[in-house]
Amino acid sequence: MNVAFHDPLAAYRELQAEIDDAVARVLGSGRYVGGGEVEAFEAAFADHCGAGHCIGVANGFDALHLGLRALGIGAGDEVIVAANSFAATVLAVRAVGACPVFVEPSEATFNLDPERAEAAIGPRTRAILPTHLYGQPADLQPLLALARRHGLALVEDAAQAHGARYRGRPIGAHGDLVAWSFYPTKNLGAMGDGGAVTTNDPTVAAAVRTLGQYGIERDRSAASLGVNSRLDPLQAAILAVKLPHIEAWNLRRRRIADLYCEGIGDTEVALPHAPAWADPAWHLYVVRTVERDVLRRWLADRDIATDVHYPVPPHLQPAFVQPDIGRGAFPVAERLAAEVLSLPIGPHLGDDAVGAVIDAVRAWDRARRDAAPRAGAG
DSSP states (O other): OOBOSOOTTHHHHHHHHHHHHHHHHHHHHSOOSSSHHHHHHHHHHHHHHTOSEEEEESSHHHHHHHHHHHTTOOTTOEEEEETTSOHHHHHHHHHTTOEEEEEOBOTTTSSBOHHHHHHTOOTTEEEEEOBOGGGOOOOHHHHHHHHHHHTOEEEEEOTTOTTOEETTEETTSSSSEEEEEOOTTSSSOOSSOOEEEEESOHHHHHHHHHHTBTTBOTTSOBSSOOOBOOOOHHHHHHHHHHGGGHHHHHHHHHHHHHHHHHHHTTSSSBOOOOOTTEEOOOSOEEEEOTTHHHHHHHHHHTTBOOBOSOSSOGGGSGGGOBTTBOTTSSHHHHHHHHHEEEEOOOTTOOHHHHHHHHHHHHHHHHHHHHHSOOTTOO
């Protein structure tokens, strides 16, 4: 069986009639920037997240970038980020002129370690930026307490966490603001780029919206050096069609995660851990093994696609190299980069495909055990 890692057409096939109608409605409206479609989605997504405000932007990077700017973070400031996050998180910090301060993740959850984050706070620290990596909520309670104690902003990167919950409450308004991506492969994905910021702070919401509209205020004069970053109404209309389905889709992802846990939990492969307070979105199902590349080749030979998120930690990427930080500086992040492997997961992945993945992983584990030298042999 050929098992794809992503099937970007699956959601469209399921909702084709509704999506086609939404697209036709936008095309026939004559309103191709902003307007009612964007406003309706912003209101629906804010409600979904339990947030007071949602501002649509062009992509997930802009959500982070404009969010940091709206909080007044810029040149000379420091922002604490996880040492194993995606490059875009770090790039957004750099784009506002601030310096990323890398902190090791927890090996159990892959997310920013609150105790290590506290140790990294210095006189120039202005914000803590946890990523809800792979759809697993970061431990926000201690991070929020830490931010409030030190007078810092808490900015959440929720690009992979659509529908995730922390202690029973949806991700979307715990910190000062939350940045979202609607890239097509996300749990809530557009058919192109898109992003949003959610927040309970009306001042922050207004600042993000103004910055995304060239910095222009109501009198049509530029009050700040803004950019052009707006959620396209076509994408907003498509996202509005998909939004009511995200809970059912995430339930299917959770079911697949349970099947993987049951099927490969007794192998050498280490499975992801979800604390009792976390209800992950299961954007990715990320396992670990020191023989990651061997397992990946084994699965590829059996027509099972996998991916690695992410093979190079930010501190070792050329764009983010710092003179005093080199290989070995963040051993947990470096170890994860060498061992993590993302297995196929998605709401339209059938049980037969999931079974094929489980069977192939178990077969690899048996072959590895059979090939291992026996104690006392020879």
